[in-house]
Amino acid sequence: MAQIVLPHPLTPEYARSVADRFRLLGDPTRLRLIDLLRDGERTVGSLAQELGCTQANTSKQLALLADAGLLSRRREGLRCYYAIADPAVFEICDVVCASVLQHLNASLFQLKAI
Amino acid sequence: MAQIVLPHPLTPEYARSVADRFRLLGDPTRLRLIDLLRDGERTVGSLAQELGCTQANTSKQLALLADAGLLSRRREGLRCYYAIADPAVFEICDVVCASVLQHLNASLFQLKAI
DNA sequence: TTGGTTTGTAACTGAATGGTTATATAGTGG
DNA sequence: CCACTATATAACCATTCAGTTACAAACCAA
Numbered sequence: 280m281a282q283i284v285l286p287h288p289l290t291p292e293y294a295r296s297v298a299d300r301f302r303l304l305g306d307p308t309r310l311r312l313i314d315l316l317r318d319g320e321r322t323v324g325s326l327a328q329e330l331g332c333t334q335a336n337t338s339k340q341l342a343l344l345a346d347a348g349l350l351s352r353r354r355e356g357l358r359c360y361y362a363i364a365d366p367a368v369f370e371i372c373d374v375v376c377a378s379v380l381q382h383l384n385a386s387l388f389q390l391k392a393i
Numbered sequence: 394m395a396q397i398v399l400p401h402p403l404t405p406e407y408a409r410s411v412a413d414r415f416r417l418l419g420d421p422t423r424l425r426l427i428d429l430l431r432d433g434e435r436t437v438g439s440l441a442q443e444l445g446c447t448q449a450n451t452s453k454q455l456a457l458l459a460d461a462g463l464l465s466r467r468r469e470g471l472r473c474y475y476a477i478a479d480p481a482v483f484e485i486c487d488v489v490c491a492s493v494l495q496h497l498n499a500s501l502f503q504l505k506a507i
Numbered sequence: 508t509t510g511g512t513t514t515g516t517a518a519c520t521g522a523a524t525g526g527t528t529a530t531a532t533a534g535t536g537g
Numbered sequence: 538c539c540a541c542t543a544t545a546t547a548a549c550c551a552t553t554c555a556g557t558t559a560c561a562a563a564c565c566a567a
Contacts, residue, residue: 339555
C-alpha cells in the first residue's frame with residue numbers, strides 16, 4: 280500500500296476533509312457516545328437513557344458517526360447495536376484529551392499561583 | 394506531576410472541554426494556518442496573503458487559536474508574529490490526518506472496485 | 508389483526524459561528 | 538503635524554447544526 284501524505288502547504292480541499300473530521304468529533308454528545316462504546320456495542324435506547332438524551336437525537340448523532348465510518352451498525356430484531364468501527368478514534372481522542380488536560384492543569388496552576 | 398485521567402463515563406463538563414478543542418480545529422482556515430506555521434513564525438499579513446483570506450478574518454482566526462493556547466503572539470513594531478505554542482497540535486493533526494487519509498483511500502478503492 | 512416497542516427521519520427552531528465591511532489602535536517615516 | 542502600514546475589533550449577515558417534536562417504518566407478542 281502506497282503511503283500517501285497530505286500536501287504542504289495544505290490545500291483547501293484536504294483542509295476541508297480534515298476539518299470535517301474534527302468537527303464531527305467536536306460535539307459533547309457524540310464524544311460521550313464514543314466514550315460509552317469503549318466498553319463494547321450498545322443499543323440506541325440504552326445509550327440514550329444513559330446520556331439523558333432523547334432517542335431521536337441519539338439516533339441522529341449515531342447516524343452521523345456511522346456515516347463517517349467511525350461506528351458500525353448491527354440490527355437484531357427491533358434493537359440496533361452500534362459499535363466502534365475505527366479504533367483510531369480512541370487514539371485521536373486520547374491525544375486530544377491529553378492536550379486539553381494539560382491546558383486545564385496549567386490554568387489551574389495559574390489560579391493557585393494568584 | 395500527578396497523572397490526571399478523564400473520568401469514564403465521560404462527564405458532560407469534560408466532554409464539553411474536549412469538544413471545544415475539537416471544534417477549534419474543525420475549520421479549514423484554522424487548519425491551514427496551523428499548517429503554514431509548521432515552518433516557523435509568520436506575520437498576520439503574510440499568512441493572510443498566502444491563504445487568500447482578508448486580513449480581518451486571518452487575525453480573528455489566529456486570535457482564536459492563540460486564546461486557546463495553541464499559538465503564541467510576538468509583536469515587533471507594526472508586525473505581529475504568530476507561532477505554534479503547543480507542539481501537541483502537530484501530533485493531533487497528524488493522527489487525524491492519517492485516519493482521514495485512510496478513509497479517503499478506502500472510498501477510492503470502493504470506487505475503483507465498481 | 509391489534510397493540511406495544513425500538514429505531515429512523517422530516518420539519519422546525521434557536522444558538523453558534525465563519526466571513527465581510529468598516530473602523531479603531533498603534534507604530535513608522537517624512 | 539500628517540500620511541501610511543499592520544493589526545485588532547465591532548457590527549452584521551448567512552450558514553450550519555444540535556436538539557425537539559411528530560410521525561413513519563419495522564419488528565414482535567398476544
